Amino acid sequence: MSWSRLDYRSMLIPKRFAEIGYTLMVASGKGGVGKSLISASTALIEASRGVRAGLLDLDLHGPSSAAILGVTGAPAEGEDGLIPLEKMGVKVMSVEFFAEEKPVPVGGAGKRELIRELLALTDWGKLDLLVVDLPPGTGDEMLAAIELIPERRGCILVTTPSALSARVAFRAGRLLKDMKVDVLGVLENMSAFSMRGEEVKPFGEGAAEELSRRLQVQLLGKLPLDPEASLAADLGKPEKLLQTRFAEALSEILDRTLSLALG
């Protein structure tokens, strides 16, 4: 007997995703490259344009994208499942809503179970875009997302200008491409900042170009190292985040990158 075919989640997950126009995974190789900020800001920017947007934080051990949007609380139970919390038009689901500040020491198969449950039970309703914030690396969370979100999906690969970050991102990019995920391109974060009118590039340059060349994908653009965006994220002030240079630059990149996917 095939137990996976008798698992209620194998029925529920495809139904949930049938209601979602496009799923954008945000991945990287290294941690600390600004993936969660980019994920949360992407959902926020698109929602501000009238797109029905959701944000799913699959960084089980270090969830932060809900905090960036200043979303706290516990999801309510509805007839069709768990109702995501909402901020400025973005529906948000995160393990943080359940575990609060407690650690989530779940490994291997347990992570897959947890992700299956979250995907099966979350009632997003109809969405045009679901942004999935993946943790660094190529572990269970990424593999589960690839397995369980099989259609109308794509991925943005985030790196800093550091050669080390790009080298690790290459592995993630290779896996995604091998698993037939549409890698929309490379997004360079923390590219430069202005000091006394001069542009400073603290992490060098050229690694994102090299990464996109090696993966044969587009370089989608470069995002500034913006202390105002960082502060808005720390404070959980999405309305401030939307007004930053970082958000302005990301908004332009998303215009070009997601126009086809979002119709």
Added chain:
Amino acid sequence: MHELVIVSGIIEAVSNYAKQEGGRVVRFKVAVGELASFSIELIRELLRNLVKGTELEEAEFSVEAEKAEVRCLSCGATLGFSELIEPLPEDEREMIHFLPELVSSFSKCPRCGGRDFVIESGRSVRVVEVELE
């Protein structure tokens, strides 16, 4: 009440399975894991109501409790509901009710203090037997 969604998913999964196998379901058995603290009576009641008008309407079904067994990978102890869930306050049990893997966030192994758990059985609701004809 996410039990409603889970039971709907179970009915659909069993119906789909029978369709794929080209049979009719005579009987099926559902196990309700202790860890998620579902009410067995509620699951039974939901099944009774939701099978009406489906291919499973004539099928017999049973709903039974499944003991929670959680292995601590640090010391090898096998732990049960009374050690892990019973001592917790209601709000924490509620979180495990939604996501059983969070038992490691809220409970520690009473033997060694570890939190490196693997759920061996009694996780949530699952179909354990389907008889077709």
